Amino acid sequence: MKILLTNDDGIYADGLKAMAKTxxxxxxxxxIAAPMKQxxxxxxxxxxxxxxxxxxxxxxxxxxxxxxxxxxxxVKIYLEGMTSKKFDALISGINDGAxxxxxxxxxxxxxxxxxxxxxxxxxFAVSRDKDSVISFEEVAKAAIVYMEKVLSVHxxxxxxxxxxxxxxxxxxxxxxxxxxxxxxxINAFTERVDEEGxxxxxVGGTIYDIDDSEGTDIHAINCGFVSVTxxxxxxxxxxxxxxxxxxxxx
Numbered sequence: 555m556k557i558l559l560t561n562d563d564g565i566y567a568d569g570l571k572a573m574a575k576t577x578x579x580x581x582x583x584x585x586i587a588a589p590m591k592q593x594x595x596x597x598x599x600x601x602x603x604x605x606x607x608x609x610x611x612x613x614x615x616x617x618x619x620x621x622x623x624x625x626x627x628x629v630k631i632y633l634e635g636m637t638s639k640k641f642d643a644l645i646s647g648i649n650d651g652a653x654x655x656x657x658x659x660x661x662x663x664x665x666x667x668x669x670x671x672x673x674x675x676x677x678f679a680v681s682r683d684k685d686s687v688i689s690f691e692e693v694a695k696a697a698i699v700y701m702e703k704v705l706s707v708h709x710x711x712x713x714x715x716x717x718x719x720x721x722x723x724x725x726x727x728x729x730x731x732x733x734x735x736x737x738x739x740i741n742a743f744t745e746r747v748d749e750e751g752x753x754x755x756x757v758g759g760t761i762y763d764i765d766d767s768e769g770t771d772i773h774a775i776n777c778g779f780v781s782v783t784x785x786x787x788x789x790x791x792x793x794x795x796x797x798x799x800x801x802x803x804x
Contacts, residue, residue, distance in 0.1 A: 562662030569648030625666035644670030647680030723778025735770030
């Protein structure tokens, strides 16, 4: 299969390298379009107020391009401006850190996969929890097996968000299909003033899980499973549409 590979950790990230090599070992043709540098937290951002620099990366094994832009820039520019190639799947990752619950709204990893989905390509966002004992190579092998199995029976395009735990429950990957949990952060902002009097905020904080109940992606990886959450781009609130239609019907 022809696979477009991207991420938000940058083109030299270990997770992307492991995925590229493992895909090739499984007989897949890999093309890389990834950011030049770290782009975590960029969500589905698109650079429209500036030029995006790009360059070909010297790689004897893969066609590889680096972009000085967001993960979405990388996918969109490559697919729409640089190639007519048709891809069987897009993989974004492997991200070094889980993308769970409401964090998917902010995730550059998920944002890049969403762009693949909008191009009607089956897309997978693949992440590994921080401080996981599972190697990137193990994550890549398991994710590829999952991809191959799903694509063998799934004929439409989709977006699946995969998260690997810190440790497998049974020393092997076990899959749970999940919904999104709910996550927030305590003390999410720190403030400082430098010697010149300039004021700064830094976004951070301690994770606070509001909903990590059974059936959520958070619960699954906390129990040692690989969570798979199907996502889509339709953000419309259909219940609210019905309520408003009732109000304004007359």
